[in-house]
Amino acid sequence: MFLTISTRGDAAHPATDLGYLLHKHPGKAQKFSTSHGTAHVFYPEADEQRCTAALLLEIDTVALVRRGKGRGGAPDAALAQYVNDRPYAASSLLAVALSGVFSSALRGVCAARPELPERARPLRVEVPALPARGGPGLVHRLFEPLGWTVTAEPVALDTEFPAWGDSRYVRLALESDTLTLAEALRHLYVLLPVLDDAKHYWVSSDEVDKLLRAGEGWLPGHPEQKLITSRYLSRRWSLTRQATERLELVRLAEADDSEVEEIDNAVAEETETEERPTPLAVLRREAILAALRASGAARVLDLGCGQGQLVQELLKDTRFTEIVGLDVSARALTIAARRLKLDRMGERQASRVRLLQGSLAYTDKRLKGYDAAVLSEVIEHLDLPRLPALEYAVFGAARPRTVVVTTPNVEYNVRWETLPAGHVRHGDHRFEWTREEFRAWAARIAGLHGYDVEFTPVGPDDPEVGPPTQMALFHRDDTEKEAKAA
Template structure:
């Protein structure tokens, strides 16, 4: 992870005072186990180059985390990519510059513009090159995006999916850093820390004077405040100021649960299996469906199961709630307890499994367990175009994503014994040509 700040022109040496970092010394601090270094590679009367370099401790990133020994925890790019983690590591080191509070004799340089070039990377983002450029160009930057050339001994690809960004513009140091501290987490595929009201305050503080006027303002807020309630911008009619207020919106995940629960209710089951139940969000909602007397929540992840247990305990005393039973299990291990249930559910599960392994799992489900109905949901790849995604898949753990035609064909092939009636549907906001963001199929056992 690194950010290099280059500046040219008269008086550029004043930037060292704004950074509060002596060009003759190496700045090196340990930030919660992660090493932050700042050093100058160029320092003349007309040119300056300073690099902020972070060496994270990958063990420290997982320490005191329940995922540490989880069999479902995968190696990822968090130790290497410039991301929300990077911003949190360097915030204290750049606090003087971010807040515009150098020593009094240097205050005159806070609002002085310099010819800056900010280079940072690698970044790993689902946003397209065009969208990345549209984040920086409206606020006065010339943007260059590059990808490292790579050579494999076997044919995969010739360029890395990681990108390096260079943005040039006439800015004050404080402006440039605040732009980066708002937009780097927006570029990031996800944030690593808890998002609360302080995030809104930070956006308002760092975004003062430019964010409200940005043409992609709504995208920036959605990306910056993801995994929290969706926030929208509203006009304050009393003083004509824009502010952020929480607005409860229905997210796609909630729509999935609602659709599945409605489908289950119509089937009128007594027993339900939630396969890949995760943290138990769907299982809890199933616990309130009238007529259900048994819910088996099957999940391979111990940490997710513990969170599900906490979720169940919070509502276990509510009237008419059926407490789900947690089972450690997998689609690839036969479990006698799952046989002959009324409904089995796979909500956003199959795309996390290699396609070649799915037929055997489906045979186990349909012909060994023989449920009264099997409900499957999975992403619709055709809808991804509307998300302006750089990568083809919505999540880095997805092994595939199917078009509507591919999903229909696969479901038909898996029903090779013709024991089930297939009912196809969609979830979310339908697009005239791309369909629904999520597709669903109900395998309903035919009556004898």
Template sequence: MHLIIKATGTGAGILSHLLAKNPNNLYDRIEKEARVRIVFTVSSEEETEAVIYVTPDPIELVKGSSSAHNDITQYINDREFVTSSLFCTYIRPALGTALNGKPKEAYLPWVGQRLALELSFGPVASNLPDRTLEELFTALGYEVVLERGEAEYSFDLKNRSSVRYIKLKGFQTLQTALQQLFVLIPALDDYKHYYISEDEVDKIRRYGEGWLQDHPQRALILKRTLRFAGVIKQFEALEGRTQNSGGASVDENEKEAAVKGSMDAPNALPDQSFESEAPEEPKVRLNDLRYAAIAATVEALQAKASIVDFGSGEGKLSAILANVPGVRDIKAVEPSATAQLRAMDRFAKLEGRQGTIVPKPVTGSLFYFDESLRNKDVMILCEVIEHIDEHRLARVMETVFAEYGPKTLIITTPNKEYNEVYEMEQEEMRHGDHRFEWGREAFSAWCSRWTTAFGYSAELKGIGEYMEGFGCPTQIAIFTKEETSQ
């Protein structure tokens, strides 16, 4: 992960002074669990270039993690390589002088001087489409170039890769340019390694001063940096009070009251409110609606004694199905050991309950055939297929239909058309790990492919609130094996 800062033309030589780094010396420090190095590859009055390179310690990255000893995902994530919120945390101490605009007194007049800058950083792993990435920076006056790596694939994946390198070119003060990057780099990634707390609200307000308020993608930036609706509301309230007071600082007691609550809770609900007014009716979550729809579908089936819940996660759906009359056996299949441990805790609470069976956790994946899962009454893939690369999905489904051969297969997946109702960008996906999302027509065509080839019929429905022209937020397909005449 790296950031290259290049200045050319008038004032280029001042770059090293604004960064408070001697261009003739190598800056080499350990910050948290990473090695941060800064080297000047060019240093003259006409052109100066500083390369900031970070090498995290992969062992330190997982220390203290609750999943470090129970889950293999620590070995297959990209946090060690991509330019993200972690990267900003690592380099902030090294760039503190420039970020705060406080070089030596002799160079203070240059803090507000615009320079001809080129900023290159990456790799960035973002689920945002190229167009949106470009709009985030062109709105700030930069020319934008997006590049992908030179790796060659035997199939056309390069142009669909979420990993890109970003190069910006424009006239800007170094302080403002860095502050913009420290807001936007974490916004590009769909992952943050720290809690969203009062400090984060203050940071966005401080670094966003003078440019964020008028940015056309301001709502998207706040959504991806502050995450939770309640926190965003408090940010807006603080911004409004600041502007209404003619730029005066907000009283510290008011600020504390405004952000008081569980902002720093990592699992706060997106629609969590911090208002002190009368409580609202609890909102029904889409996930609960999906589980209820699947449970109702299973209950209506004649053959439902044996169930396979693929990608069962923490076992919520399996626990619900355990109460459906007529169900005798549930295999909750999940590759994550951490999720399985939580599922086992949930299943243990079902022991001894009248009319309830206890699901059996199974370590497994759709990519590995398990003979014990064949010929079951029901197989469920709830919000699973969109996490599989499209070029691999066909092979997985062939295994499901031809080898496992369930009497009934239930699949749910997001309806891409409904993303517009959520005011999402056209190519934005609902989750950072989604490899694709289909509209109703595409999903219907895909389902027809399997009914024709393997002797199943399919019924397609929607789950969640229906909107004219967009359908429902979730699609559900119920495949039923057709009986063959003897």
């Protein structure tokens, strides 16, 4: 991993002041041990007109794997421990190295020249390889509100094959004349792992304090505050809510009295006693669990299990004796394993659950013989030409007795006030069906593979546009097996 920080200067304010601010002498090359490798600091150039400090982080890949053991990694994702981008692309590893190597600069402390940290200076930051889950557009939305001029150049998957398109990496260059070095480092410390959307360590409650310290002065009013907070805290709902509430208190503390009074008057007195509506995700899981219980299933597949929320609920009910979560994403399975605390789970409980890596675009003999399978908010993430492959893999090859499928009802989207017209609910959705389209698809699948199907609304059933989520319950009679046996 590589990052450079450059500044310009003149006779009154030489660029080599950067050495004082970073507490690293421009005439030396220094190295520092980190938990996962060695950080090198050196200056490719250093004179009165221009000074550049470089941070090179050498990752010890063996140490990275060893330190990751015992954290509940997905058992079928072991290869991802060795084949990944961690040694090369900016991530939380680089952010931690920044905070360790440049800790005084991050805090805005310079004992030798105490006047320097408070002065804004021309800065240029370059990161040659930055994962950007959300693309260059998200990079602009995160950095531009903070006073940066952003250049985010997509990196091609392979320059020899331009038709393959761009990778998820960008070459990043940030420029500003209005920020202090401490502000710049705090922006990088938070936003590098946010763009990578992953962390190399377990996120605990102290991460909220780290986020608020580094985000002081800029995060409460950032237009992408919700996304930044959620990703920085690895989408842990309880921590995200805690951080959001504390950020709102900070914002109110900075507001003038008239604004606070206006906010108070805008809230009706009875609001405090009103019950908050149950989130749709919770209603969806409750509906799925009810359908599985009614079917009498004991051995259940959660296909496209994501981060393991449904698997976690299934484990609470002892009638489900075997639960398998399958997902194509090794990262999602790792998060699921941590959520379930597989590394600390008792032997009896652990014998009930497995996490598998696999794709629903292919038949998989591991999925045969189960009572029920769940496809919760999965089908809309596939390109329509690939949907027949999933249909055959689940209904034609695995053939569980019961299949539960949920998907968004696009007709209900007009009820989401914050969703622009014509937009789908999630950036990765390839399609969203009307009730008629979903029923036609389900009826075709049922007829083709010998299932009966019924439909259930999930969430408030609007008389005009229907429910927010539509659910199909497929059931195959066991007499098919008896007939074949005879």
